[in-house]
Amino acid sequence: MSGHSYDAENYWKANLRLIFGSLIVWALVSYGCAILLRPMLAGISVGGTDLGFWFAQQGSILTFIALIFHYAWRMNKIDEKFGVHEE
Amino acid sequence: MSQFAINIIFVGGSFLLYILIAIWAKAGSTKDFYVAGGGVHPVTNGMAIGADWMSAASFISMAGLIAAGGYANSTFLMGWTGGYVLLAMLLAPYLRKFGKFTVPEFIGDRFYSKNARLVAVICLIVASVTYVIGQMAGAGVAFSRFLEVDATLGLIIAAVVVFMYAVMGGMKGITYTQVAQYCVLIIAYTIPAVFISLQLTGNPLPPLGLFSTHTDSGLPILEKLNQVITDLGFNSYTADIDNKLNMVLFTLSLMIGTAGLPHVIIRFFTVPKVADARWSAGWALVFIALLYLTAPAVASMARLNLMTTIYPDGTDAAPILYEERPNWVKEWEVTGLIQFEDKNNDGRIQHYNDSESFQSEAEARGWAGNELTVNRDILVLANPEIANLPGWVIGLIAAGGLAAALSTAAGLLLAISSAVSHDLIKGSINPNITEKGELLAARISMAVAIVVATWLGANPPGFAAQVVALAFGIAAASLFPALMMGIFSKRVNNTGAIAGMLSGLAFTLVYIFVYKGWLFIPGTNNLPDTPENWVLGISPLSIGAVGAIVNFAVAFVVSNATEEPPVEIQELVESVRYPRGAGQAQDH
Numbered sequence: 001m002s003g004h005s006y007d008a009e010n011y012w013k014a015n016l017r018l019i020f021g022s023l024i025v026w027a028l029v030s031y032g033c034a035i036l037l038r039p040m041l042a043g044i045s046v047g048g049t050d051l052g053f054w055f056a057q058q059g060s061i062l063t064f065i066a067l068i069f070h071y072a073w074r075m076n077k078i079d080e081k082f083g084v085h086e087e
Numbered sequence: 088m089s090q091f092a093i094n095i096i097f098v099g100g101s102f103l104l105y106i107l108i109a110i111w112a113k114a115g116s117t118k119d120f121y122v123a124g125g126g127v128h129p130v131t132n133g134m135a136i137g138a139d140w141m142s143a144a145s146f147i148s149m150a151g152l153i154a155a156g157g158y159a160n161s162t163f164l165m166g167w168t169g170g171y172v173l174l175a176m177l178l179a180p181y182l183r184k185f186g187k188f189t190v191p192e193f194i195g196d197r198f199y200s201k202n203a204r205l206v207a208v209i210c211l212i213v214a215s216v217t218y219v220i221g222q223m224a225g226a227g228v229a230f231s232r233f234l235e236v237d238a239t240l241g242l243i244i245a246a247v248v249v250f251m252y253a254v255m256g257g258m259k260g261i262t263y264t265q266v267a268q269y270c271v272l273i274i275a276y277t278i279p280a281v282f283i284s285l286q287l288t289g290n291p292l293p294p295l296g297l298f299s300t301h302t303d304s305g306l307p308i309l310e311k312l313n314q315v316i317t318d319l320g321f322n323s324y325t326a327d328i329d330n331k332l333n334m335v336l337f338t339l340s341l342m343i344g345t346a347g348l349p350h351v352i353i354r355f356f357t358v359p360k361v362a363d364a365r366w367s368a369g370w371a372l373v374f375i376a377l378l379y380l381t382a383p384a385v386a387s388m389a390r391l392n393l394m395t396t397i398y399p400d401g402t403d404a405a406p407i408l409y410e411e412r413p414n415w416v417k418e419w420e421v422t423g424l425i426q427f428e429d430k431n432n433d434g435r436i437q438h439y440n441d442s443e444s445f446q447s448e449a450e451a452r453g454w455a456g457n458e459l460t461v462n463r464d465i466l467v468l469a470n471p472e473i474a475n476l477p478g479w480v481i482g483l484i485a486a487g488g489l490a491a492a493l494s495t496a497a498g499l500l501l502a503i504s505s506a507v508s509h510d511l512i513k514g515s516i517n518p519n520i521t522e523k524g525e526l527l528a529a530r531i532s533m534a535v536a537i538v539v540a541t542w543l544g545a546n547p548p549g550f551a552a553q554v555v556a557l558a559f560g561i562a563a564a565s566l567f568p569a570l571m572m573g574i575f576s577k578r579v580n581n582t583g584a585i586a587g588m589l590s591g592l593a594f595t596l597v598y599i600f601v602y603k604g605w606l607f608i609p610g611t612n613n614l615p616d617t618p619e620n621w622v623l624g625i626s627p628l629s630i631g632a633v634g635a636i637v638n639f640a641v642a643f644v645v646s647n648a649t650e651e652p653p654v655e656i657q658e659l660v661e662s663v664r665y666p667r668g669a670g671q672a673q674d675h
Contacts, residue, residue: 012664019176026172030165031335038327047298048307049325056161057383061168065372068175072365084665086360
């Protein structure tokens with residue numbers, strides 16, 4: 001891949017946007033819902049406890065899986081769109 | 088058939104399987120040895136990463152930690168899974184595109200500096216060696232309990248098996264044994280959990296059982312557990328905690344440390360394409376989550392089971408007589424991991440929290456102190472016995488615990504030996520070494536690493552538990568930031584990267600040593616390791632994340648004050664960002 005073509009730059013920007021969005025969700029479910037925002041979610045009860053506890057022990061892990069597969073799927077599309085995918 | 092014979096069959100059978108795989112997957116080239124030939128399917132690789140990652144700590148200790156700490160220890164669940172999001176998006180695809188064999192090799196090439204490579208090699212070896220001690224010690228415990236052999240002899244048996252497939256097959260042998268070990272460990276972990284979830288809640292899926300109703304009491308199981316343990320003076324299982332800053336930083340340190348551990352990163356070098364590196368991160372987390380979603384259910388259910396074993400008629404009634412204790416308590420007493428002392432001489436087992444707030448109630452009931460100490464590491468291993476499951480489930484747990492310890496040990500040993508043979512010997516000492524010579528050097532380094540690890544496992548330093556924090560701290564504060572900046576910044580240069588790595592590392596080590604003792608030597612700590620003395624309430628175990636921030640900051644400031652990297656290095660950064668032309672992992 002050669003240096004600074006217009007497409008290469010936009011490809012990288014598209015990747016960074018996708019990463020940025022994914023990491024916001026990543027931080028929101030773990031550091032947000034499971035830890036810092038737990039008191040705010042205390043009113044929503046889940047099986048004998050509250051939503052924050054669920055996020056801490058299950059919800060965040062499930063979200064992480066969804067985030068990685070979504071990223072892999074979107075990036076493969078972006079690779080093809082910009083013609084940088086592998087044959 | 089005796090329980091001993093069943094255990095022998097399960098453990099012996101699984102070992103035989105690993106050895107057969109070793110004979111089948113012999114490494115013929117350095118490429119086979121370092122990256123399994125580079126043609127591993129992403130799902131296969133995901134499974135191998137699962138076994139590589141899930142260690143004795145995940146299999147044996149984690150549920151016990153959660154059982155003891157409840158909500159507060161959810162940090163392990165999030166921290167040890169959230170790192171895969173970082174790996175999938177920030178490191179794995181680009182390092183795969185770079186297409187070399189080791190982590191220090193990328194750091195050396197990207198920062199065009201042998202010194203940077205050397206710093207990375209040292210960080211890698213310290214992090215991996217400390218980590219491998221725990222695996223070998225864990226294997227020793229499993230052997231001594233289930234196979235009734237001396238722990239040292241057990242360790243030597245384990246070392247011989249690892250030797251066979253790791254030295255002969257390198258990454259190729261390790262990959263396919265790890266797939267087998269994943270299957271063994273996940274079956275061993277989930278089967279008892281399914282039985283216990285069925286017994287307690289009627290729901291066969293443990294993650295759903297955790298939030299279901301406890302059949303006997305009609306209450307949600309977590310509510311029932313809270314009730315039982317708070318009656319005995321323990322903290323509520325689901326209660327929120329005050330020190331949120333420390334909880335955030337600890338979770339972040341575990342996540343960044345996970346993403347920076349070299350033995351996990353090199354597994355991504357074994358897949359054919361960049362896209363496969365992304366997919367295999369996803370598959371890895373799916374396979375890891377099968378255990379990580381089961382663990383919190385095992386934790387709460389096993390703790391409730393333990394309490395109802397001791398207080399069969401409820402917490403208000405008298406606990407069981409020592410003479411009537413179940414068989415599994417007797418068996419674990421032999422190992423010293425369960426201890427009973429009849430402090431008030433009533434022949435009954437009083438188990439409660441010896442806290443000041445509970446003292447008056449304890450005195451009113453004629454109790455003279457907590458009489459039962461249960462090592463939290465036995466929770467998973469004793470789980471089938473506590474729930475009265477058949478003997479073959481116990482045999483399965485023995486094989487599973489060993490699979491978890493050995494698969495991680497092998498991955499770590501490969502990371503260590505490839506750093507020695509590829510980065511030190513070929514990279515510095517003798518660059519003209521032949522392919523055959525390097526392969527031999529790799530095998531010899533692996534053999535030496537196994538001997539050292541076995542010796543350390545048999546004679547674990549007193550600080551074995553604390554050094555795991557050190558491994559994560561080092562990976563988080565030194566390797567992860569250097570790798571990430573190497574990919575995402577064209578401006579960070581050799582001086583900046585080295586200054587960043589060294590200051591992140593020094594900052595983290597000093598903070599740990601001030602509280603834990605210099606080089607962990609007891610009595611040499613400058614401040615007591617208690618929350619009141621921690622700066623802003625940040626525990627030494629949580630400091631890796633702050634060390635990473637120091638690393639980033641120093642690297643940027645120093646790089647901007649010095650020359651920018653040469654054009655060919657900027658082109659290298661460009662090239663790792665675009666998947667096209669990755670080809671298979673290459674030697675120089």
